[in-house]
Amino acid sequence: MSTAYNNYLLRDVHQQYADRKIEIEKAFASKEKMIAYRDDCIQRYKKIMGGLPEKGNLNARFTGSSAYEGFRIEKIIFESLPHRYVTANLYIPDGEGPFPAALQLCGHGLGGKIPASNSALLFAQNGIAVLVVDPIGQGERIQFIDDESNTLTRGATTEHTLLNAGANLLGTSLAALEFWDNHRAIDYLVSREDIDKNNIGAYGSSGGGTQTSYLIGLDERIKVASVCSYFTQREKVLEVYGPSDGCQHIPYEGKEHLEIADFVLMMGPKPVLILSGKYDFVDYWGATQAFKELKKGYTALGSPEKVSMFSVENGHGMPKPKREALVTWFKKWMLNDDTPVVETELFHIPEEDLQCTGTGQVNSAIADNISVPDYFLDEAKTTEEQRIEFLKNDLKTITGKVNEILCIGNELEEIFPEQTGEIKMRTYDIQKYQIIRPEQMPLPCVLVLPGNITPESQITIFLNEGGKDEILSDARTMESYANQGEILIVADLRGYGETSDPLSLNDTKYWNREYRNAMISKHIGKPIVGQRVIDVKTILDFVDTESILKGRIVKIKANGTYGPVAVHATFLDERISKTEITGSIKSYTEFLKNPMQRNVYSNVLYGVLQYYDLKDLIEISGKNRIRFLD
Structure with a gap:
């Protein structure tokens, strides 16, 4: 095990963001260039986000209300899509309104909007309404539950990550799904007579800060915003800490040169406040450097006063000083009142005053609710016609x-x-190689040459997910190939065996042994499957250059997570005569049918199910050319 593969991937991360640095520095030169840069970021963001659905009726329903001194809390359910129910609490000041309103986006606690939001309470006490929305996988919208509505995973970050894999296969992301729910939440706010539809804001902390960043650049109705305990440099995070939860990444962000600061700049020059903790696990140095870019960008746009950063001697989240700064900022821009807000009272809100459904989960409480995994399966059926049509094209x-x-x-x-x-062994020779291809990871492989080679001897390329040493140390397997006079090439494609990433650097909550490298690969626009197909081509080129190997029939034997790599390589390269696969998926829709499985990200291709599935490539490759032996 080594970190060489991760270091290799980070070279692209650094180069992409170095190129971005040049681009944004040029944009700081004038207002016109800054506007052009901002607008181009928006277009690049839309490009990688995927298409958004059509709007339908919200079918909003009111399920209860509780009154407190100076405000009330309403329990709301609406449909962001037909049969996708969103649960929310509206904290609204006493009086007739219309009130300015903010959308609060929750951090990664399983409870979502429960317990009550102290910041929403403080807003309501200061004349600003707040809608607190349960994200997918949190609060009353947990997707993986048992018969008693208890969660089946360790927490929201795990559920988000598992769901994001299915979304990616369909050409979207959990971030995009959250964006849509939050966009529709604003639709709900502006539909109310007691809300000032021209005075809408958004804020969130941690995972809610992520959602805020992804929302504010594309929803023009947002007039003021704040991002808490999320804002930093993506480049720094990927290098030092590794990728975050599945909902905090959209594939190809690095390829499109989009940094976290760019998502916030997209709303410029509207007012935005950055809230940071000096001892947060969200890198504070990265936050200060990213804020310098924000300040320069807003200065170029002619509004330096509309961006600010407030830091506290604290860690993650939104403690009292941050809440006070947050509400003060919103009052300044929404109510033209810059009087510092002081929090003097915290209310105890019973859970029953916040819960919108009878069971506490929409999946069990609302008969016609469609869970996110079922929604993905429906989408896969919808795209099946698109795949059928695409596959009518020429080869x-x-x-x-x-x-x-x-x-x-x-x-x-x-x-x-x-x-x-x-x-030199008794019946065969072992030759060790490192195959170099410039700009690709060096490929370690072993050539096993039996003593009884004939002109008819064939070559088997063995791709074993446990690593090549597992095969080479299996005396029975080695003797079997040698006795048949068959040449064996045993290789570790990048990320396996010799170059496998240390498990200690991949958080177990992500259910993937190479999560950080899989996510970084998608970030830079080079999915691992594609990189490994290149490695297979490297082995085939090696066969073509060695006189003892050239011209022989080549077969592949693959197992486990190598399966989709072997399918793609065989489809693309006619030098492979036959491929046999064991212990692997046969279709990408298997991921959608069973999202609670491990090591999915190793083989996720962004948007692949819009064009083909593995079974399609198998069929096109020819009868029995690719076979599953189990």
């Missing part, structure tokens, strides 16, 4: 799209095999 067109989804270019550098060792 060249289909192959081009497959390469595009894998992010494989047309030209690869020449390979340079280097023999690093040799061992």
Whole structure:
């Protein structure tokens, strides 16, 4: 195990953000250039976000209200899409209104909007209404529950990450789903007579800060915003801490040169406040450097006073000093009142005054609610017609799209095999190689040459997810191939065996042994499947350059997470005569049918189910050319 593969991927991260740094520095030169930069960021954001659904009727329902001194709390349920129910609490001041209103987006607590929001209470006491929304996977919207409505995962971050894999296969993300729910929450706010539809804001802390950042640049109705305990530099996070939860990443952000600061800049020059803790696990140095960019951007736009950063001698979340600064900021821009807000009283709100459904979960309480996993399955059925139509194209067109989804270019550098060792066994020889292809990870592989090679001897490329050493140490397997006179190539494609990422650097809550490298690969626009297909091509080129190997029939034997790599490689390269796979998925829709499984991200391709499934490639490759042995 080593960190070499991660370091290799981070080179692209750093280069992409170095290029972005040049771009934004040029934009600081004038208001016109800054506007052009901001607008281009918005277009690049829309490009990677995927399409958004059509709006339907919200079918909002009121399920109860509780009165307190100076305000009340209403329990609201609305449909962001038909049969997708969103639960929310509206904290609204006493009086007739119309009141300015803010959307509060929750952090990653399983309770979501429960317990009561202290910041929403403080807003309501100061004349500003707040709608607190349960995100997918939190509060009353947990997706993986048992018959008694108890969660089946350790927490919201795990559920978000598992759900995001399915979303990515369909060409969207959990961040985009959250965006839509939050966008529709604003639709609900502006539909009310007691809300000032021209005076809407948004804020959130932690995971809510993520949602806020993804929302404010695309919803023009938002007039003022604040991001708490999330704002920093993505580049810094990926390098030092690794990728965050699935809902905090949209594939190809790095490829499109989008930093966290860019998502906030998209709403410029409208007022925005950054709230940070000096001892937060969200990197504070990164926050200060990213804020410098915000300040320069707002200065170029002619409104430096509309962006501010407030830091506290504290850690993660929104303690009292942050809440006071937050409400003071919103009052300044919403009510033209910059009097400092002082929090003097915290109310105890019983849970029953906040819960909108009878069971505490929409999946069990509302008969026609469609869970997010079921929604993904419905979407897969919808895109099936699109896939059928796409697959009517000629082979060249289909192959081009497959390469595009894998992010494989047309030209690869020449390979340079280097023999690093040799061992002579009783019935076969072992030759160790490192195959170099410029700009690709070095590929460690072992060539096993039996003593009874004939002109008819074939080659088997063995891709074992447990690593090549697991095969090489299996005497029975080695003797079996040698006795048959079959040549064996055992390789560790990048991320396996010799280059596997240390498990200690991949949080177990993400259910993936190589989560950080899988997510970074999607971030930079080079999915791991595509990178590993290049590695297979490298082995095939090695076969073509070695006189003892050239011209022989080549087969692949793969297992586990290597399966989709082997399918793609066989479809794309005719040098592979036959592929046999065990212990692997046969269709990407299997991920959608069973989202609670491990190591999914290793094989996720963004938007693949809009064009093809694995079974389609298997069929096009020819009868029995790719077979599953189990």
